[in-house]
Amino acid sequence: MTHQPQLTGTDRDDILSLPWGIPLEEWPASVLVALPQGISRHTVRFAQVGDDVVAVKETTSEMATREFDLLRQLRKRGVPAVKGIAVVTDRRDSSGDDLPSALITKHLRFSMPYRAVFSKTLRPDTATRFVDAMAVLLARLHLSGFYWGDVSLSNVLFRRDAGSFAAYLVDAETGELINGELSSGQRANDLEIARVNIAGELLDLLAGARLDPSIDPVTLAAKFVTSYESLWAELTEWQTMDSTETWKIAERVERLNALGFDLGEISLSTDLPGNAVKVRPKVVDAGHHTRRLIRLTGIDAEENQARRLLNALDEYSARSRKDDQWDEGRAAHEWLVSEFEPTIDSIPEDLRGKLDAPQVFHEVLEHKWYLARQRERDVPLAEAAAAYFSDILRHRRDEEVLVSPPTTTISLPVITDWRDLV
């Protein structure tokens, strides 16, 4: 009987059907899925298991277990990170020699490593959105007590989020979850590591002529630091004001909501001279709009996509209000079945791997607006969608599968459930 490796963290024994007796470097193309990936020290490959695509990383059993636990805890705390599925240990090859252990994570669909995003065509304003997304990720990690220790573009995955990007942590290996708050020294350390790594990674792209020459790597890396710092101040700083100026609190809450953060209680300190008070909001969670959209429609979208879809929903609701029974829940249901779902269902089969559903809907809305301006009349949603599919989406790069495998053509399962994106 062939040797069975140990599987921990899951009861999915279909994972054991992967060729664990062979070094990952030598896995046959028949089990692999060719997807874009970042640079890494360890061997990482994507494989098909049942309906899932998983990322397999060879490493030591200690590291795999440690990273698996960290990823699980981060997801529990609501931080955007890849999802740990299992750890495989006790692998042997056919001669009985030991093979490295492996960490298995769920492949983050429609995600792109930075090398796939930073291309020649990248405009500087897109680059800024990109580092802003990374600053939001680092602030969220720090708020949840995570010291990363290896902040770099290679350790982040990006997904389109309406006109911006959403960043996900992919490599938690060097990280540490702290009980309580991170010290300012720990945060400063992460920032310095980020600054140096981002500048280095961008310089590397520049050297390979893969970066728009108008982007200065060092300036962009410094922009990351200021972007993080202003966000961190908005999230955590005590604000002193006169007790008659408490409307300033509402303003700050609005600004933070707009950035996607939800707030709990506001701490207030009054032991100051005169009428002065000191306030600080407690951030309970990010994903303000994402959560509202899920609650109303079940659509799981990134923050800016959710904001966009909610605007469309609110507009629909105002347009279609029928009677006194009309409420948010009913409007959401009608919008979903009469606008969102028909649009998504009408995506031609062969274009479904290009973008995720909320992003397609966002882009259809953009195109509808564009056509209306061009034709100087309102354009129905279905007409705008059809024009968008044939004139824009068809010519877009496929983001789900970017790289063709060397020998065979591997197609991913058609996305039937767009809710299961992560």
Ligand SMILES: Nc1ncnc2c1ncn2[C@@H]1O[C@H](COP(=O)(O)OP(=O)(O)OP(=O)(O)O)[C@@H](O)[C@H]1O
């Ligand atoms: N779950 C996943 N979904 C999508 N891509 C993934 C996933 N896991 C890994 N990758 C890809 O594989 C690359 C390498 O993974 P990772 O950073 O964990 O390896 P590493 O060897 O630990 O890296 P480092 O050299 O920074 O230590 C990532 O940059 C990413 O592009």
Ligand SMILES: [Mg+2]
């Ligand atoms: Mg890495």
